[in-house]
């Protein structure tokens with residue numbers, strides 16, 4: 313699929329080394345459905361493979377990052393449709409297969425699957441008035457794309473339990489205060505700008521080191537502290553086999569800016 317043939321997303325490269333993906337299904341507040349997710353996966357994989365790209369930003373509109381999974385698409389599904397067809401399994405490509413960092417810039421509504429998609433990203437930025445939450449309980453279901461796991465890991469059990477059981481939504485400011493968001497911004501423009509700036513910073517480093525950073529931080533979510541630290545040390549040792557380790561350390565000694573080989 314060529315870039316211009318996307319129907320539900322827009323892709324661009326607004327800054328050096330940075331790939332931007334904007335969800336673009338305005339009539340449904342970027343409600344997520346399979347055709348959109350397949351385009352998103354394609355764009356993420358294309359940037360992931362592109363050697364000129366070092367980091368990505370995922371955003372929606374000022375009104376909605378994504379107002380959830382498409383309720384109208386889900387309404388008629390029965391158990392066999394959901395289980396038999398592995399409904400929403402394709403959503404897991406972002407957290408499971410993408411190796412370069414992805415920053416979400418969350419403005420407006422990020423509800424249900426929209427909140428889950430934002431939390432699948434490696435860094436979450438939002439604007440103060442963003443409206444996040446897991447309101448699935450109100451529809452007679454539960455979070456289905458990782459929300460119960462990622463929200464709980466990020467903000468703790470009691471608060472996550474309260475939010476998921478009541479369906480209460482929360483602001484971008486709350487997301488920041490609780491540690492779910494790494495940064496909060498006054499306006500959507502500043503939020504996207506901040507995300508692009510951070511992505512540009514990351515894209516300026518050795519791709520090898522960046523990839524290793526993402527891998528070891530993610531391991532901390534699955535491993536105990538001892539195994540995690542041992543894992544980190546092995547990856548750290550491995551980086552002494554890279555050209556960029558020599559380049560980075562020699563540049564420091566010479567007080568020069570490192571010119572990475574990304575090897």
Ligand code: CO8
Nearest residue numbers: 339340341343379380381382383384421423424425456457
């Ligand atoms: N799905 C489908 N259409 C949607 C969705 C959605 N999630 N959200 C909004 N829309 C549509 C509306 O139906 C409306 O369409 P139309 O103009 O044809 O009537 C259009 O977008 C604009 O929406 P509103 O008129 O409602 O806009 P408001 O500004 O008045 O309200 C809200 C905005 C508060 C965001 C409101 O639209 C809303 O409550 N939306 C639903 C939010 C929600 O409950 N999301 C969670 C969905 S469940 C989920 O995501 C589960 C994920 C995991 C799946 C696992 C399944 C196994």
